[in-house]
Amino acid sequence: MAxxxxxxxxxxxxxxxxxxxxxxxxxxxxxxRPFFQPYHLIIVQDGDPSKTIKVPEGFDYELYNRNDINxxxxxxxxxxSFKDSACRCFGYMVSKKKYIYTIDDDCFVxxxxxGKEINALEQHIKNVLxxxxxxxxxxxxxxxxxxxxxxxxxxxxxxxGVPTAVSHGLWLNIPDYDAPTQLVKPLERNSRxxxxxxxxxxxxxxxxxxxxxxxxxxxxxxxxxxxxxxxGQPIGRYDDMWAGWCIKVICDHLGWGVKTGLPYIWHSKxxxxxxxxxxxxxxxxxxxxxxxxxxxxxxxxxxxxVQKCYIELSKQxxxxxxxxxxxxxxxxxxxxxxxxxxxxxxxxxxxxxxxLTNGPKK
Amino acid sequence: MAxxxxxxxxxxxxxxxxxxxxxxxxxxxxxxRPFFQPYHLIIVQDGDPSKTIKVPEGFDYELYNRNDINxxxxxxxxxxSFKDSACRCFGYMVSKKKYIYTIDDDCFVxxxxxGKEINALEQHIKNVLxxxxxxxxxxxxxxxxxxxxxxxxxxxxxxxGVPTAVSHGLWLNIPDYDAPTQLVKPLERNSRxxxxxxxxxxxxxxxxxxxxxxxxxxxxxxxxxxxxxxxGQPIGRYDDMWAGWCIKVICDHLGWGVKTGLPYIWHSKxxxxxxxxxxxxxxxxxxxxxxxxxxxxxxxxxxxxVQKCYIELSKQxxxxxxxxxxxxxxxxxxxxxxxxxxxxxxxxxxxxxxxLTNGPKK
Numbered sequence: 001m002a003x004x005x006x007x008x009x010x011x012x013x014x015x016x017x018x019x020x021x022x023x024x025x026x027x028x029x030x031x032x033r034p035f036f037q038p039y040h041l042i043i044v045q046d047g048d049p050s051k052t053i054k055v056p057e058g059f060d061y062e063l064y065n066r067n068d069i070n071x072x073x074x075x076x077x078x079x080x081s082f083k084d085s086a087c088r089c090f091g092y093m094v095s096k097k098k099y100i101y102t103i104d105d106d107c108f109v110x111x112x113x114x115g116k117e118i119n120a121l122e123q124h125i126k127n128v129l130x131x132x133x134x135x136x137x138x139x140x141x142x143x144x145x146x147x148x149x150x151x152x153x154x155x156x157x158x159x160x161g162v163p164t165a166v167s168h169g170l171w172l173n174i175p176d177y178d179a180p181t182q183l184v185k186p187l188e189r190n191s192r193x194x195x196x197x198x199x200x201x202x203x204x205x206x207x208x209x210x211x212x213x214x215x216x217x218x219x220x221x222x223x224x225x226x227x228x229x230x231x232g233q234p235i236g237r238y239d240d241m242w243a244g245w246c247i248k249v250i251c252d253h254l255g256w257g258v259k260t261g262l263p264y265i266w267h268s269k270x271x272x273x274x275x276x277x278x279x280x281x282x283x284x285x286x287x288x289x290x291x292x293x294x295x296x297x298x299x300x301x302x303x304x305x306v307q308k309c310y311i312e313l314s315k316q317x318x319x320x321x322x323x324x325x326x327x328x329x330x331x332x333x334x335x336x337x338x339x340x341x342x343x344x345x346x347x348x349x350x351x352x353x354x355x356l357t358n359g360p361k362k
Numbered sequence: 363m364a365x366x367x368x369x370x371x372x373x374x375x376x377x378x379x380x381x382x383x384x385x386x387x388x389x390x391x392x393x394x395r396p397f398f399q400p401y402h403l404i405i406v407q408d409g410d411p412s413k414t415i416k417v418p419e420g421f422d423y424e425l426y427n428r429n430d431i432n433x434x435x436x437x438x439x440x441x442x443s444f445k446d447s448a449c450r451c452f453g454y455m456v457s458k459k460k461y462i463y464t465i466d467d468d469c470f471v472x473x474x475x476x477g478k479e480i481n482a483l484e485q486h487i488k489n490v491l492x493x494x495x496x497x498x499x500x501x502x503x504x505x506x507x508x509x510x511x512x513x514x515x516x517x518x519x520x521x522x523g524v525p526t527a528v529s530h531g532l533w534l535n536i537p538d539y540d541a542p543t544q545l546v547k548p549l550e551r552n553s554r555x556x557x558x559x560x561x562x563x564x565x566x567x568x569x570x571x572x573x574x575x576x577x578x579x580x581x582x583x584x585x586x587x588x589x590x591x592x593x594g595q596p597i598g599r600y601d602d603m604w605a606g607w608c609i610k611v612i613c614d615h616l617g618w619g620v621k622t623g624l625p626y627i628w629h630s631k632x633x634x635x636x637x638x639x640x641x642x643x644x645x646x647x648x649x650x651x652x653x654x655x656x657x658x659x660x661x662x663x664x665x666x667x668v669q670k671c672y673i674e675l676s677k678q679x680x681x682x683x684x685x686x687x688x689x690x691x692x693x694x695x696x697x698x699x700x701x702x703x704x705x706x707x708x709x710x711x712x713x714x715x716x717x718l719t720n721g722p723k724k
Contacts, residue, residue, distance in 0.1 A: 113475070136566075136567055136568070136569075136653065137562055137566050137567065137568035137569075137622075138568075138569075139530065139532060139538075139568060139569060139571070139622050140532070140537060140552065141556060147550065147551075147552065147553065147554060148537075148552070148554065149537070149539060149543055149547065149550065150539075150543065151537065151538050151539060151540075151569050151571070152538050152539055152540040152543075152569060152571065152599065152603070152642075153540070153569030153570075153571075153600070153602075153603040153606070153649065154540075154569055155649050155650055155653050156542075156646065156650070157650050158653075168501065170501060170502070175502060175510075175511070175513065176501075176513050176514050177511060177512075177513060177514055178513075178514040178515070178516075180518075181511055181512065181514075185511065188509065188511065189509075190502065190509065190510070191509065192502075192509060192510065192557055193557070194503060194556060194557050194558045195554055195555070195556050195557070196556040196558060200499055200563075201562075201563050201565070201566035202565075202566075203563070203565045203566070204498075204499050204563035204564075204565070204566065205498055205499065206498070206499035206500075206501060207498075207499075207500075207501060207513050207514060207515030207516055208515075209501070209513070209514065209515075237514065238515070240515075241514070241515040244515070260499075260501050280514075284518065287515065287517050288517055288518070288519050291498065291517050291520075
């Protein structure tokens, strides 16, 4: 008997890639099958490239290991982290789609308070396809959501909103805590389902977690660089934070929105706090200088593209954070390399990073 | 048989007044009896002072009508609105308590998703007694709430937070919409219970609704002026908005926090959108100039008290908004009168408004 059910085409089916960094077999995809199977996956294999990663049957994917990254980027592969989930940003670079969703392989399908399984990807797509409101706070949260609107006192000139560049989703069960908080509260679990999506206001920084994240690659992709972490680097677990601070100041400058809130995923297992502490400890004191730096960043009017903004940011990183630690000089150079590699794989009309950094002076 | 139950003393019992503006008998208090009865009420009777307002038995209250306001403030009574709920701010001025909770008389006890009646006052007290985090956004919302904390990437130097000046609560059932939105969506009801409290970031303005609002009167009281609305004025329904913009820029300047979210009250009845449109229409276009004005306000370092900030703000209102409409010149003068009246009823050590405005030039 033929199945008479007609499945609607999933939203953005041909316009979105799912990027997954991993070191193990992707059994976790079984649980996501109803939601992810229609989409294309980009798997970035971290660690030993000779290991074979098993992907469950029926998924459409491409997989890159370290040898592939080295082959494709040549010397520019130095900007892609090794032995750290920061390597995921290579997937953003090789994608040709307009939107990216990225998820960790220890994240499972969460349930809403009614017990229904949450289609996280669908909610992210709703978030990135509806406008953001970074210039004024709406007390009833997302004004574009069904059953909600702008409240009394919200300026009418701001009600069209602006394009949404990033949708930051949250986590039930294991919250995204740093090592000291993990150590102090080993048993804390997040069981609060907050039924809201909100725009993070212009001028406000936030801690962006890469575990459950979607973005408009055409808008903000070149700034979604996860930095130098892991093997050979003095720091880890700040890859997504770094990207979050960079994308936020650039979105603020270019007039785009960043949302946080729904959807939730179920984060299954806390990472080892002692290992995390070793990775994080430099970040924990560096961030006290990084936050004021990013809060004070000002991008000139001439920075009209993400690439131009990012190159300018890399210069300010070198000039101001280079004094904090020489790591930031290396990171600044890697930011430029990242843009060069991005532009090589994603040729854009107009100026290239090479022109921006090495071109003739005006 | 003696009742062996021991009722705990309600939080802040002797440190909080409940301010209610009204034109009718306060039957709505019956529903609030279990939560409000331990507290002192300040009732500000609007409209005809010869009318008698009935207050249910057993409540401890003081009531002021227009004759009382005129008698107490003399010529300075001109700064208190008439025939508009903006008159409630007179109650803030005559209170001698550290905290204020203000609520409209068409607001009832709401239920949380489990069906439990919400003690709105208790939640507001929790909000004002715990710190705020205006300098960096915490993606798991209020980090001080049980089961929550600061997430990875949140600077440790900011985790002590700052004092909370204001707690802005929300509304189930009838949302706080302006007249145009009411007209377009006459049947829209708010049924979404968002289980969150969050700090509105520094530098971000919001539409503050006076329907369900608590604040630390000792910190921010002198800036909680609800302006000139109603009888004899060209505008209404912007009293709380005006106060919200003023308190936000002053809290940002002085380093205090403003929270929004829980608790919800049940807002029973939509006001008439045609009447509202008449009251609001000037506000609807003025706010397009007011928001940029407040976004650009800068208070000098010398403004170290709320009074000094507010007098400075009144000068900037006159200088910059006086061009928008002469109403703002009148409002600016009323802001000064309000501070003079406040200081008369609440003598403070050090400088008075009179010194600030008329004193010798430096």
